[in-house]
Amino acid sequence: MQIWNFFLIFALAALLFWSLGAFFAWKGKKALAVGATVAGLAVFLSYVIVLWIALDRPPMRTMGETRLWYSLFLPLMGLIVYSRWNYKWLLSFSTVLAAVFITINLLKPEIHSKTMMPALQSPWFAPHVIIYMMAYALLGAAFVMAAYLLFFHHHQAPSDKEWTITDNLVYVGWAFLTLGMLSGALWAKMAWGNYWAWDPKETWAAATWLAYLVYIHYRLRKQGNMRFALWVLIVNFALLQMCWWGINYLPSAKGTSVHTYYMN
């Protein structure tokens, strides 16, 4: 696809804006930080739209395409959390994480063909994937918070504000996870006749969903072991990666999962 060759330009421009946003956030210039991040989002989103039109189908089928959405939603989540709670370092983290996924896409673009098998041609396709990518981005941000509080900030106990941010990211992330999973169930019923078939992807989705419920319920009592709660988020993020792309490499899922559109 020729359109893919333009990705570098859009990606670099978006990353430049996001880095500027992170810099301004660090310097405490909120208006500039928000403005630059929004500009970066606009640039990146316009590429996604152009790709959508060029492919003549939602760009959500291949791994590379879902990474594209992830790279878009991460700074968006960063921006929402930053503008709500003024957390100055969060934009730096979301930018770095987005840069990682953009780099993977540049090094391993994967084939972007126009074809899409009949099972994917459904009105459920776009909402299902977008909701899931939102959930992954929110829970990715929660992971960033947990990693920061555990490894970079460990000399002092997390403040109430830091807990509020982490909890809220998990609550909202879990809500999106639930909606993604259930929209998938409704779609599966339309496409395959069964809303839940314990396909490897579904099994991992269930495990991840339960694992985030562990955190949510553990945090209902505020006086527990808080390092444990943060470690739960670290482990859960690993489960999330397994569910998203790890199963493509898992021997137990090879050839049995109906969710392997990614591989060619």
Added chain:
Amino acid sequence: MWKQPYTYKEGSAISIGLLVTGGLLQVAVGPLDWIVFMWPGNILALAFLLLLLAVFYALRSHVYFFRFMTTVQAAVPALATAAVLTVVMGLTRQAPEEKPAADVLGLTKMLNFWPFILVYLWNTMIVGEVAIFQICHFRRQVIPSLVCHAGLFIFIVCGTLGSADMQKLKMYCEEGKPEWRALDAYNNVVELPLAIQLNRFTIDEYPPKLMVVSMTTGLPQPQQKPQTLVIDDSYTPTELLGWKIQVLKRIDNAMPKAMAKMMKGMPEGMATRMKMDQLGMRLNEGGFVAYQGKGAATALYISATKGKQRKTGWVSSGSYLFPISGVSLGNNLEVVMPTREPMRYASNVNIYTQKDALNIPTTIEVNKPFSLGDWKIYQLSYNEQMGKWSNVSVFELVKDPWLPYTYVGLYLLIIGAILIFIQKR
């Protein structure tokens, strides 16, 4: 241990106890066969479960354990154990429904594995009991949590118990012949109160693609990042591995000339059984001609130019009647056309019902099942070897009498998730 109030220790001990109990059950009675929950087994089990939860609630003030089961200290270890078992399930290749477990313990049939079932049951009971508690101690703030708990409880209970009543059958329909028999997962024949007559099976395909493969390895080139050309209406001559590819002629339904000549005047039954082999293809000198019968495939007459070199020839994806045809570029490289990918496949059918003698003409396609009474009919497959000329269409017929109740739970959980999302914290 076991001093009130209980902590995570006791909560974890319960989960471990369930794993051990499950293990013993697995050894003693073998894996659980869900068939015992077929109607009326499931409705009795449901009634018993609800009664149990109601009794637990009624005796809350007398029995500490019934109070404990609605606490976080019970829920967190239960959830964690369920998550771990689900991860184990994700890491082990699960055996198909109709086959026994592939390992001694039974981990490859997790859904029939007693420890897994007991832990999920414990979670379900906690969820149900919490829902009852939240209903009886109703406050506005608990609405999102209550809707989630109630929805999840209904979804899991109806989905699990209802699965024993679910019928999932495969019906193989041949063009022109009404079919009323179908096969279950164990290949038992089931006669249905409805019949399906396949009138026509059609596939719409994506435009043909060209690529270069290495004849020694069979792999598309360049190996790291295979390149393909999509030959649609807007195609203009493009380079493929340094060769400029021009399409000089395009026939969507084509046949090798030698074969078309031979098939002329031949009875259809015989013609469709003819096959052209590699040798025949090499002897075929007249290229491809248009052919409107079964077994035709797309053929492109192309030229490939690189500097002063110029190669021309026919490229075709081949069909079940004749092999693929490519243009050699030298160096063991060849331009070929992979089989065209299906964009949409659909069956034009008439469905007859036994009871009211209805005759319903309709089209069934992927993602667009047809509902008839308790049955939902899905487009499942076709004769893939014959591709778009398949005269067979495979349908899946699903009857799930518990589905409406399961969906009540599912939609409640969706509402619950939305409420969690918009809840003020």
